[in-house]
Amino acid sequence: FLGAGSVIHAVHSNELEDMGGLATKMKVTTAVFLVGALALAGIPGFAGFFSKELILEALFESGHWVPYGFLMAAVFLTAFYMGRLVFLAFFGEPSKKSERATESGPSMLVPLVLLAIPSAGMGFFAGSFAELFGEEYAFHLTITGALASALAIGGLVLSYLVYQSKTVSVEAFAGLAPLGTLIRSGAIDRFYQTIY
Numbered sequence: 001f002l003g004a005g006s007v008i009h010a011v012h013s014n015e016l017e018d019m020g021g022l023a024t025k026m027k028v029t030t031a032v033f034l035v036g037a038l039a040l041a042g043i044p045g046f047a048g049f050f051s052k053e054l055i056l057e058a059l060f061e062s063g064h065w066v067p068y069g070f071l072m073a074a075v076f077l078t079a080f081y082m083g084r085l086v087f088l089a090f091f092g093e094p095s096k097k098s099e100r101a102t103e104s105g106p107s108m109l110v111p112l113v114l115l116a117i118p119s120a121g122m123g124f125f126a127g128s129f130a131e132l133f134g135e136e137y138a139f140h141l142t143i144t145g146a147l148a149s150a151l152a153i154g155g156l157v158l159s160y161l162v163y164q165s166k167t168v169s170v171e172a173f174a175g176l177a178p179l180g181t182l183i184r185s186g187a188i189d190r191f192y193q194t195i196y
Contacts, residue, residue: 003033006108007089010101016085021094026103030090032116037086039119041079042152049152050123053145060144067192072151079152083159091164 006029007022008014023030039046042053052075059068103109122129123139130137161168182188 003029003036003112006104006112007033007101009104009108011095011097013097016088018095018097019089020092020098021090022098022101023090025098025101026090028103028109028113032109032112033090034086035116035120037082041082041156042075042148043079043156044149045121045123047119047122049145049149050126050139052148053139053142056144056148057142060142066195070188070192072148075148076151076155079155080159081155083156084163087159087163 004014006026007019010022010026010029011018013019035046039048042048056068056071056075059071126139127137158168162170162173
């Protein structure tokens with residue numbers, strides 16, 4: 001993931017509680033991490049939006065409603081999680097480890113910037129890229145794409161309200177803890193493999 005290695009290197013930990021306040025100390029890393037987060041969340045215009053829309057549309061057209069529903073939920077949850085990560089690691093309260101963090105050197109930053117550029121806009125050139133391999137690609141925004149985009153934006157907005165502006169309490173989601181346990185158990189994967 002864009003910038004994750006740089007962050008882990010800076011704070012000597014991959015635990016979120018060891019991060020915080022990194023936006024003021026690692027400006028380039030913050031920028032590329034934001035690009036990666038928005039791409040992974042599938043925000044319109046970023047690379048992940050185009051690939052996500054194709055997958056969801058294929059499921060919709062083939063009538064695979066169970067994975068379609070799960071993936072639509074995953075769109076929202078992915079965006080929420082990425083927002084949580086960004087708001088806590090980069091704009092949250094600094095920890096003792098993150099207070100000593102410094103920006104990485106060029107050997108780490110240059111590749112990150114070079115990867116962030118296509119992540120930010122490669123989808124707009126997907127047709128030309130596909131032609132290089134003898135394939136056809138033409139993007140058309142569908143109801144599925146619009147719904148997935150709304151879910152992604154909604155996930156980011158909710159994460160902002162919970163972790164940045166704190167207008168929504170984290171305790172409001174305590175009832176979802178069993179769902180998190182279910183997802184981590186692998187039961188959903190086994191269910192999908194059984195019915196398909």
